[in-house]
Amino acid sequence: AGVEWLTLPAEPPGRCHIYQTYAVVVDEGRDRDGLIAHLREGGVESTIGTYALHVLDFYRRTCGHAPEDFPVARSLYERTLALPIYRGMTADAIARVSELLHDA
Numbered sequence: 001a002g003v004e005w006l007t008l009p010a011e012p013p014g015r016c017h018i019y020q021t022y023a024v025v026v027d028e029g030r031d032r033d034g035l036i037a038h039l040r041e042g043g044v045e046s047t048i049g050t051y052a053l054h055v056l057d058f059y060r061r062t063c064g065h066a067p068e069d070f071p072v073a074r075s076l077y078e079r080t081l082a083l084p085i086y087r088g089m090t091a092d093a094i095a096r097v098s099e100l101l102h103d104a
Contacts, residue, residue, distance in 0.1 A: 002102070003101050003102060005026060005027040005030055006024050006025070006026055006027070006101065007024060007025040007026075007027075008024055009022065009023060009024065019085055021049065021082050021085070022082065022083045022084070022085040023049035023050060023080050023081065023082050023083075024049065024080070024081050024083060025049075025076065025079050025080050025081075026079050026080075026081060027079070028075070028079065030079070032048075032078065032079055032080070032081055035081060035101075035104055036048075036081065038100065038103075038104050039097070039100050039101075039104075042096070042100040043096070044083075044084060044096060044097050044100055045084060046081055046082060046083055046084065047081075047082050048077070048080065048081070048082065049080030049081045049082040050076060050077060050080045050082075051077055052070065052073040052074050052076070052077035054066075054067065054069055054070050054073065054074075055067045055074060055077060083097055084097060
C-alpha cells in the first residue's frame, strides 16, 4: 500500500480473495518490464501478471484477432505485474518487496 501508481487487488465486501497470484496493475505510462527488472536486481522475482490471449502468436493465427481488437485486455496485459506470494513468506520478505516498489 502507499504506492500511488500501483492498483492493488480488490476484495469485494463479503468476499474472501484466495490470492493464488498477487497481481497488481501499474498506472499507464509506467514501465512494467522495467519494474520487473528493478525488483529482480533487488533479489525479488516477479513476472507478467496476466496475458491477453489475442496478442499471443498461436491465438492470433488460430482465431484471427489483431492485438488492437481488445484494448482493455491488451492494456491490462501490458500493465499487470505478479508479485511474490507464498506460504511462509516472512514479514522481512514482504517488507523487501514493499521497499523496492516504493524506491522504483
